[in-house]
Amino acid sequence: MDKFLRVNDLKVHFPTDDGVVKAVDGLTFDLEKGKTLGIVGESGSGKSVTSLAIMGLHRGTRAQVSGEIWLDDQDLINVSDEELRGLRGRKMAMIFQDPLSAMHPYYTIGKQLAEAIMVHEKVSKANARTKVIEMLGRVGIPNPQRRADQYPHEFSGGMRQRAMIAMALINDPELLIADEPTTALDVTVQAQILDLMRSLQDEFGSAIIMITHDLGVVAEIADDVLVMYGGKCVEYAELDDAFHRPDHPYTWGLLTSMPRLDRVKSERLVPVAGNPPSLINVPPGCAFHPRCTFCDYAAADCTTVVPELAPSYPKHDSRCHIPAAKRAELFAEQIAPRL
Numbered sequence: 001m002d003k004f005l006r007v008n009d010l011k012v013h014f015p016t017d018d019g020v021v022k023a024v025d026g027l028t029f030d031l032e033k034g035k036t037l038g039i040v041g042e043s044g045s046g047k048s049v050t051s052l053a054i055m056g057l058h059r060g061t062r063a064q065v066s067g068e069i070w071l072d073d074q075d076l077i078n079v080s081d082e083e084l085r086g087l088r089g090r091k092m093a094m095i096f097q098d099p100l101s102a103m104h105p106y107y108t109i110g111k112q113l114a115e116a117i118m119v120h121e122k123v124s125k126a127n128a129r130t131k132v133i134e135m136l137g138r139v140g141i142p143n144p145q146r147r148a149d150q151y152p153h154e155f156s157g158g159m160r161q162r163a164m165i166a167m168a169l170i171n172d173p174e175l176l177i178a179d180e181p182t183t184a185l186d187v188t189v190q191a192q193i194l195d196l197m198r199s200l201q202d203e204f205g206s207a208i209i210m211i212t213h214d215l216g217v218v219a220e221i222a223d224d225v226l227v228m229y230g231g232k233c234v235e236y237a238e239l240d241d242a243f244h245r246p247d248h249p250y251t252w253g254l255l256t257s258m259p260r261l262d263r264v265k266s267e268r269l270v271p272v273a274g275n276p277p278s279l280i281n282v283p284p285g286c287a288f289h290p291r292c293t294f295c296d297y298a299a300a301d302c303t304t305v306v307p308e309l310a311p312s313y314p315k316h317d318s319r320c321h322i323p324a325a326k327r328a329e330l331f332a333e334q335i336a337p338r339l
Contacts, residue, residue: 003030003031003032004031004032004033004071004072004174004175004207005030005031005054005069005070005071005072005175005207005209006030006068006069006070007027007028007029007030007050007054007067007068007069007070008028008067008068008069008070009026009027009028009066009067009068010024010026010027010028010050010053010065010066010067010068010069011024011025011026011027011064011065011066011067012024012046012049012050012053012058012063012064012065013025013063013064014062014063014064015062015064016280018280019280019281020280021279021280022231022279022280022282023046023049023231023279024046024049024050024053024231025046025230025231025232025282026067026232027046027050027067027228027231027232027233028233028309029226029233029236031175031207031209031224032207033174033205033206033207034201034205034206034207035207035208035223035224036201036207036208036209036210036221036222036223036224037207037208037209037210037222037223037224037225037226038210038212038217038218038221038222038224038225038226038239039209039210039211039212039226039228040212040213040214040215040218040225040226040227040228040254041213041227041228041229042213042229042272042276043213043276044276044279045228045229045230045231045276046228046230046231046232046279047179047211047212047228048097048179048180048211050211050228051094051177051179051209051211053065053069054069054071054076054092054175054177054209055088055092055094055177056076056079056084056088059081059084065077071087071091071092071175072091072174074087086120089116089119089120089170089171089173090120090171090173091173091174091175092173092174092175092176092177093167093168093169093171093173093175093176093177094168094176094177094178094179095161095164095165095168095176095177095178095179095181096164096179097179097180097181097183099152099160099161099163099164100152100153100160102164103152103160103163103164103167104152105151105152105153106151107151108148108149108150108151109136109147109148109149109150109151109152109155109163110129110132110133110136110147110148110149112167113132113135113136113148113163113166113167113170114128114129114132116167116170116171117131117132117170117171120171121171129148131170132144132148132166132170133145133148135166135169135170136148136162136163136166138166138200139162139163139165139166139169139196139200140162140192140196141159141162141163141166147159157185157189158185158186158189158192158193161181161182161185161189161193162193162196164181165181165193165196165197165200169200169204169206172204173206174204174205174206174207175206175207175208175209176197176201176206176207176208176209177208177209177211178197178208178209178210178211179211180211180212180213180214181193181197181210182194182212182214182217183212190217194217194220194221197221198221208221210222215243215254215255215258216258218239219239219243222239223238223239224236224237224238224239224242225237225238225239225242225243227242227248227250227251227254229250229276229287229288230276230277230279230282230283230287230288231279231282231287232287232309232319233309233317233319234248234250234251234288234309234318234319234320235247235248235250235251235316235317235318235319236309236316236317236318237313237315237316237317238315238316241313241315241316242316243255245313245316245328245331246331246335247312247313247316247318247320247324247327247328247331248318248319248320248327249288249292249293249294249320249322250272250288250291250292252331252335253270253271253272253291254272255335255339256269256270256335256338256339257269257270257271257272270338272291273291273293274290274291275291277290283303284303284304284306285301285302285303285304285305285306285307286302286303286305286306286307286319286320286321289302289303294322294330297322297323297326297330298320298321298322299321299322299323300321301321302321305321307319307320307321312324312327
C-alpha cells in the first residue's frame with residue numbers, strides 16, 4: 001500500500017545565542033491512510049516540533065527545516081505559503097495540546113468552527129452553522145445548538161477538547177495530528193476522547209499521528225510506535241513488538257516505569273535514571289549513554305560513535321550499539337520479568 005505521509009531525514013534546528021538547538025535531527029517515518037502512528041518520548045525529545053514541521057507552522061520563525069515531508073505526493077517543505085494554507089484544515093489538521101489557548105477567547109465555538117468551513121468551502125453562513133451543530137453533536141457535545149453560541153471558557157476541559165477535535169475534523173482531513181490530546185483530562189474523559197478518535201477514524205479513514213508521553217494511550221490507539229530521544233528516533237516498531245519485544249534500553253526504561261493495572265505488582269517502579277539531554281549540547285555518541293546501564297555490552301564506543309537506526313527484527317528498527325542478539329538476551333533475562 002502507498003504511504004500517505006512520508007517523512008525523510010527531517011531536521012528542525014533553532015539557532016540561539018547559546019548554540020544550535022537540534023530539536024529534530026534526522027527523523028524518518030511513514031504512515032498509511034486508516035493507520036495510527038504513536039510518537040512517544042519524554043518532554044523535549046522533539047515530538048511536538050515534528051508535528052509543527054509537518055503542519056508548516058515553523059515558517060516565519062528562526063527554525064531551520066530540512067529534509068523531506070511528502071503528503072500524498074505534495075512536497076510540504078517546498079510548497080508555497082498559499083498552497084500550504086489551503087492544505088491545512090482541508091487535507092491535514094491538528095489537535096493542539098491546550099484547546100483553551102488554541103481557540104480564540106473572543107469568538108464563540110460555533111463561529112470559529114464555521115470559519116474553518118468557510119475558508120475552504122463556498123457555503124452560506126446558515127449551511128456552515130448547520131454543519132457545525134452536526135459535528136458538535138457527533139463529537140459528543142450535548143445540546144450542540146446552544147453550545148455553539150458559547151465561548152471556550154464556558155466549556156469544561158473535556159468539552160473543549162471535543163470542540164477542538166470537531167474543529168480539526170470539520171473538513172474531513174485525511175491526516176490528523178493529535179498533540180497530547182488527553183493531557184490534563186481525567187481518565188474517564190481520556191477514554192471517551194480516544195474512543196471518539198477511533199470511531200471517527202473508522203468513519204473518515206484518516207491517518208492519525210498521536211503524540212504523547214503516555215504509553216497507555218499508545219497501547220490503546222496506535223498501530224505503530226516511534227520512540228524519540230534527543231531529537232532522534234531510537235526505536236520504530238509495530239505496536240505488539242514495541243510492547244512485548246522492545247529492543248532499546250530507553251524503551252525498556254519507559255515500560256518498566258509504567259504502572260500496570262491488570263495484575264498485582266510486587267516490585268517498585270524504576271524510573272529512567274538521570275535527565276533528558278540538552279538539545280544544544282547533545283551528548284556525543286549515543287545520546288542515551290549517560291543514562292544507560294547497559295553500555296558495557298555495546299560493540300562500539302557509546303560515548304563517541306552515533307549508532308545507526310538498523311533492523312533488529314522484521315518491521316522493527318532500533319538505534320543501539322549493543323548487538324541485537326545480546327539485546328534480546330538482556331530483555332528476556334532482566335527486563336521482561338519486571339514488566
